[in-house]
Amino acid sequence: MKYGTSAGKHITRILIANRGEIACRVMRTAKRMGVQSVAVYSEVDRNSMHVDMADKAYCIGPAPAQQSYLSMEKIIHVAKISAAQAIHPGYGFLSENTEFAELCKQEGIIFIGPPSSAIRDMGIKSTSKSIMAAAGVPVVDGYHGVDQSDRWLQEQAGRIGYPVLVKAVRGAGGKGMRIVSSEKEFQEKLESARREAKKSFNDDAVLIEKFLDRPRHVEVQVFGDHHGNVVHLFERDCSVQRRHQKIIEEAPGPGIEPEVRSKLGEAAVRAAKAVNYVGAGTVEFIMDSKHNFYFMEMNTRLQVEHPVTEMITGTDLVEWQLRIAAGEKIPLSQEEITLQGHAFEARIYAEDPENSFMPGAGPLVHLSTPQADLSTRIETGVRQGDNVSVHYDPMIAKLVVWGADRQAALRKLRSGLHQYNIVGLHTNIDFLLSLSGHPMFEAGHVHTDFISQYHSELFPTQKATAKESLCQAALGLILKEKAVTDAFRLQTSDQFSPFASSSGRRLNICYTRNMTLKDGKNDVAIAVTYNQDGSYSMQIEDKTFRVLGDLYSEGDSTFLKCSVDGVASHTQLVILENTIYLFSTEGRVQIDIPVPQYLSLVDTGGNQGGAIAPMTGTIEKVFVKPGDKVKAGDTLMVMIAMKMEHSIKAPKDGTIKKVFYKEGSQASRHDSLLEFEEEESEKRES
Known part of the structure; x- marks a missing residue:
């Protein structure tokens, strides 16, 4: 199907100049519209999801974005050889690059975005503030x-x-x-x-x-076309953030009265008209406790959080982008755009919230998600077995849900998070559950300082795992072990081999065995008795539990059907190397299997007199050299990884002895970056 006008702007094939979930998101709509998709990819993304989804895909260079996804010339070249009439830039990378929009125009390729003049005016914050003030949009001093x-x-x-x-x-x-x-x-x-x-x-x-203390971040989705029409699609609240980046977004904004909503929309439309805006854009406002709002910036692209707006308006904003880029009018008038229900988006990241939200990278060894339906969307660009690359943003997916009202949507969000199970690297899923269940969040009292204000409640002291969960972990381990020995028995002709027994009599184990599991840093001893009826008696400390159950499979996942003292449960079970993972609607449990000392690596503790890399990345700046004296807290180096700057600081007073990395060099996680000697007074005191 062709989309266009009598002027001849037909779009039958688009190139998506991006990767990951947004590339996949654009491709889904393009496919539904009958428009072919062309993907570009870096060498490290060769086997990625967006490459597999595309009708055609072209490699454009090495992993670093500067040599691939940010290379305008390479992308334009692919657009030409693939006969793509238009380029969708997604978000990030080249999406708000004036030069790229101009280059597309010069080459006769439709840029699915606003005119370059709007990108330029809104991309420079000083210019945008002046334009907004002249247009009557309130701005911050x-x-x-x-x-x-x-x-x-x-x-x-x-x-x-x-x-x-x-x-x-x-x-x-x-x-x-x-x-x-x-x-x-x-x-x-x-x-x-x-x-x-x-x-x-x-x-x-x-x-x-x-800087306004504890303000709200409220933004309005706008759309303009080539015929001078501009509409808004209501507001989103994106206040809850870490590192100044959004983590949970919702639409509409909680507690915003219709009168304020109307004023927000009108201001956003004025802002868009002031720069002759075309396509999808977002006008961002900062809002104080009295709901006074001030222009902050305009994002001249499709936002990461656009799905929550789609959910409450029943629209497909990517389809709107393609239609408007082809010269069509906005599909709906302002009066025809209605708001129904409430939607949330939770960004699922490969990061460690317990370690200052440090981003991570690695394989998705196990991945299971809630079932997608009309009120649940899984926006992702990865599958089980894929790698989250150190070279790009650590976002794994977006979980988007809709409900008839805010409380219904929030229940749906929490249910979806409970069903989003990942093994292989740290994620923020447990933190998102803690955040979405906080009483002040439930009440809609959100602001940009929310996480730091309620930090102690969002990061509670880790409690000991319930003994019932330890019984489930032990049963899961025993049943997995039984499955292995049963498989061995089928493959061996020696029925009397001690390795072919799963009755509890294997080797020196006879009816009773002692197991040790590790709950955090604590070893837990479990005495397991194999009963004649197939059940197990498990003694932990001074309490004995009667445990029975079986394993069963659904698709690629293994589940544990278990009863502990008559209380039944269904739990997803993953055993990876020396760790047991239990996923259920009650939460997630991680129990380790202690490694015998003779098999474990010896920790030399050699990094105590230096600084180690918290993540794999590039050494951006080195502030010290051998012989320099430093104070505790002094910045020694700056690393850049996964779009994040991280300062390496001195843990104590001392003197720099060695510096192992130069500026521009790559360091791997846990590498020693430098070595220093503590002050003698510090040594004596310790």
Whole structure:
């Protein structure tokens, strides 16, 4: 099917200049519309999901984005040789790049996005603030000028009054953004913001604006067409964030009255019209406790969180993008766009919330998800067995749910999170469950400082695993062991081999055996008695449980049907190397199987006198050299990995002895970065 106008803008094939879940998302709509998809991929993405989904796919270079997904010339070349009439940039990468939009136009390729002038005006925050103020859109007090000297910027911060926000003028996704609480830390935060801005956007210019304490982040979805029409599709609340990046989004905003909603929409439409906007865009506002709102920035692309807007309006925004890019009018008038129900999106990341949300990478050894339906969407670009690459964003998926009201949607979200099970790397799923179940979140009292305000409640002290769950883990291990020995018995002709017995009599085990499992750092002794009726008696400390059950399979997953003292449960079971994982609607449990000491690696503790890499990445900056004296907390190095800047700081006072990495070199996780000697006074005191 062709989409276009009498002017001849027919789109039958598009190139998606992106990867991961957004590339897959665009392809699904394109396929439904009868439009062919062309994928581009880096060498490390050769076997990725978006490559398999595409009608055609072309390799465009090595893993680093600068040599592949950010290479405009390579992408344009593929568009030409594949005969794609249009390019969809997704989000990130080249989606808000003025030069790329211009290059597409010069080459006669439709850029599925706004005109380059709108990208330019809205991409430079200082320019966008001036345009918005002239259009009657409220803006936050700040400095958006051309004088970028350190002294002048510090003076402006003092004039505005601390705390202030230092932001890259071309920033997005929290990149190049730092909160500065006092004059004392201004210079360090300014330099850090500039480095990240230069790395991410090739422009280290910044602006300074007043930082509002615990505001809400509320944004409005807008759409414009080539015929001068602009509409909004209501607001989303994206207040709950970590590292200035969104983690849970919802639509509509909780507690926002119809009058405020109307004013938000009108302001967003004025903003879009001020720059002759075409296509999908998002006008972001910062909102105070009294629901006064101020323009923050405009994202001139499709947002990560666009599915929640689709869920409450019954629209397909990617289809709108393709139709509008081909010259058609917006499918619905403002009056025809209605709001129904409530939707949430939870971003599932490969990261460790217990370790400052440190991003991770590695294989998805086990992956099972809730069933997708009309009220549940799984937006992902990975499958079981795929790798989350260190080279790109650590987002694994987006879980999107809809309900008739906020409470119904929230119940659906929590149910979906309980069914999202991943083994192989750290994820934020348990944290998302903790967050979505917090009373203040349930009440809709959200703001951008939510996680830090309720940190102790969102990260409670780890409790000992319930003895009933330990019994389930032990039973799962025994039944897996039985399955293995049963399989061995079928394959061997020696029926009397001690390895072919699963009755509890194998080797020196006769009816009773002692097991040891590891709950966190604690060893748990379990005395297991094999009963004649096929049940087991399991003694943990001074209590004995009667346990029985079986394993069964559904698809590629194994489940444990278990009864502990007459209480039945159904639990998904995964045993990987020396760890037992139990997934159920009650939560998830991880129990380790202790490794005999003679098999374990010896920990030399050699890193106690230095600093180790918290993740695999590039050494961006080295601030010290051998012989330098440092104080505890001094920044020694800066690493960049998975789009995140991480400062390596001195744990104690001391002297730098060796520096193992130069700027620009790659370091692997747990590598020793440098070695230093503690001060003698520190050694004596310890």
